[in-house]
Amino acid sequence: MSMYSWGNNLYSGKTSYPLIQKRMYWFSAAIALVLVSLISFATITPNLGIEFRGGSQFTVSGTAVTDLKPATDVVTKIGKDSAPRVTNVGSDTIRVQTGQLSDQETQKVRAELASAYKVSETEVTSTFIGPSWGADIMSKAIRAMIVFMVIVSLIMTIYFRSWAIAVGAMGALLHDFIVTLGVYWIGGFEITPATVIGLLTIMGYSLYDTVVVFDKVRENTVELRGQNDMTYEESANLAINQTLIRSLNTSITGLLPVMSVLFVGVYLLGADTLRDLALVMFVGMILSTLSSIFLAAPFAVALGMRNDAVKEHTAAVLKMRSESRDKAANLASTDENSGNIESSHVRSKSGAKKRKKK
Numbered sequence: 303m304s305m306y307s308w309g310n311n312l313y314s315g316k317t318s319y320p321l322i323q324k325r326m327y328w329f330s331a332a333i334a335l336v337l338v339s340l341i342s343f344a345t346i347t348p349n350l351g352i353e354f355r356g357g358s359q360f361t362v363s364g365t366a367v368t369d370l371k372p373a374t375d376v377v378t379k380i381g382k383d384s385a386p387r388v389t390n391v392g393s394d395t396i397r398v399q400t401g402q403l404s405d406q407e408t409q410k411v412r413a414e415l416a417s418a419y420k421v422s423e424t425e426v427t428s429t430f431i432g433p434s435w436g437a438d439i440m441s442k443a444i445r446a447m448i449v450f451m452v453i454v455s456l457i458m459t460i461y462f463r464s465w466a467i468a469v470g471a472m473g474a475l476l477h478d479f480i481v482t483l484g485v486y487w488i489g490g491f492e493i494t495p496a497t498v499i500g501l502l503t504i505m506g507y508s509l510y511d512t513v514v515v516f517d518k519v520r521e522n523t524v525e526l527r528g529q530n531d532m533t534y535e536e537s538a539n540l541a542i543n544q545t546l547i548r549s550l551n552t553s554i555t556g557l558l559p560v561m562s563v564l565f566v567g568v569y570l571l572g573a574d575t576l577r578d579l580a581l582v583m584f585v586g587m588i589l590s591t592l593s594s595i596f597l598a599a600p601f602a603v604a605l606g607m608r609n610d611a612v613k614e615h616t617a618a619v620l621k622m623r624s625e626s627r628d629k630a631a632n633l634a635s636t637d638e639n640s641g642n643i644e645s646s647h648v649r650s651k652s653g654a655k656k657r658k659k660k
Contacts, residue, residue, distance in 0.1 A: 309547040315540055322539040325600035332477050332597050339484025348487055351494035351578075352387075352431050354440065358403045360411060361427045362396040365419040372418035373398045379414075380407055387492075402430070443498045447505065451475065454509060462520060470602025471512045474593040478508045482586045496578035504586030507556070511549060511594040518545045519599055526615060533616045538603040542595060553591040560584050 311317035321328075352359055362373070370388040377386040377400050387399040396419065403411065408428050416423045451472060458468040482501060486493055518541040526534055564580035606612060 305547075312543045312546055315543070318540065318543050319546075320539065321542050321595065322535050322600050322603050325596075325604060328596035328600060332593070335481045335484070336477060339480050339487065342484055342487045346487055349490050349492045351492050351497075352399045353495050354437065354493065356432050356434075357399055357401050357430075358408060358411075359429050359431060360398040360400075360415055361391070362398070362415050362419045362421060363425045363427075364394055365396060365421050365425070366394065367419045368393070368396075370396070373415060376411060376414040376418055380411065439495050439498060443502060447479075447502065450502075450505065458513075458516075462516060464520075464602070464606065466605035467516050467520075467602045469605060470598045470600075471509065471516070473601050474512055474590075474598035475505055475508055477593050477597060478504060478586060478589045481589055482582060485585050486582070491581060492578065494578045497582050500579045500582030501586065504583060504590060507583075507587055508590035508593065511552065511590055512598045514548065514552075515542060515545050515594050515599045516602065518542075519603070527611070530619050530622055533619050534607060534612045535603060535616070538599065538606075542599050546595065549591055549595055553587060556587055557584065560587065 308317065360373075368390060370390070373388040373396055374386055377388075377398060380403070389397050391397045396415075398411075398415065400411070408430075412423055412426045412428055416426045419426075454475075455468045455472055458471055459465050462468070479501060482504060485491075486497065491497075519538045522537040522541040522544075523534055526537060532540070560580050560583050563576055564584060566576070607616070
């Protein structure tokens with residue numbers, strides 16, 4: 303089956319996946335991922351960037367030596383940092399991050415790095431970054447996120463005229479935020495200000511994908527009580543199936559440039575900032591797509607099904623279906639009995655004719 307035919311079948315309802323009906327499976331998986339992430343926050347030391355932990359940073363430019371070991375040996379010899387972070391930045395630059403050094407230690411490291419990488423001391427720059435800068439960035443990011451979620455909750459409640467949809471969207475947003483951060487925490491990826499910016503960007507993407515699904519759910523259920531063919535749950539499930547192709551296409555289209563930036567940033571340019579930004583967006587966009595399909599809409603629908611009007615409509619639809627099935631069964635039984643009587647009558651007439659011939 304081609305993608306086009308599959309999409310048409312999903313839209314018409316000819317092909318349908320029970321995404322709402324199996325919501326307890328998705329909820330269980332989401333809760334498990336969030337719990338694992340929260341446990342990792344409490345038990346694993348995060349790999350914080352120098353902006354959050356503070357320290358000294360050296361950049362060696364224009365070197366033909368790309369081996370990282372000389373830089374590690376220089377820093378460990380001073381005895382201030384047994385595991386400095388040494389990375390290639392591009393093809394001729396080495397970046398070295400250590401704990402906080404005194405002025406004398408900084409000058410000594412600069413001189414030895416210049417000697418180890420065969421460049422002049424002017425090609426080795428040093429900077430000191432205090433931990434307060436990163437803490438300030440993180441504090442502002444948390445406040446911005448809280449304000450963002452409050453405003454978005456109000457707007458979604460007003461726009462969709464349903465608090466259940468706002469709760470579903472916020473639940474998916476929190477899930478995406480916690481699990482994406484959990485992936486970083488458990489994977490040992492470095493958390494930098496670029497990572498924080500990427501996380502906040504993901505919140506917007508997650509919300510966009512969720513609103514697309516909710517819009518279709520509202521379209522399918524706005525005149526729910528005017529029909530008795532489908533329940534609220536079935537109409538919402540049809541909406542998610544109808545937007546499935548769009549969600550997948552949007553995600554794939556969005557992931558392609560992010561993967562390109564990740565490849566170019568990491569393997570070609572060695573640009574750590576690009577890597578930090580692209581990696582968090584790559585993880586977050588995949589989670590956002592999955593949560594908008596399997597978490598946000600099923601959660602909102604589960605809350606919406608607690609509404610009395612929805613309950614009454616669902617009960618009426620199910621009752622009509624049950625009556626239709628009983629009526630069909632009775633008709634089938636009557637037809638079968640009629641057939642048996644006619645058959646019996648035919649056999650009787652045939653027997654009478656045979657007796658007359660005798």
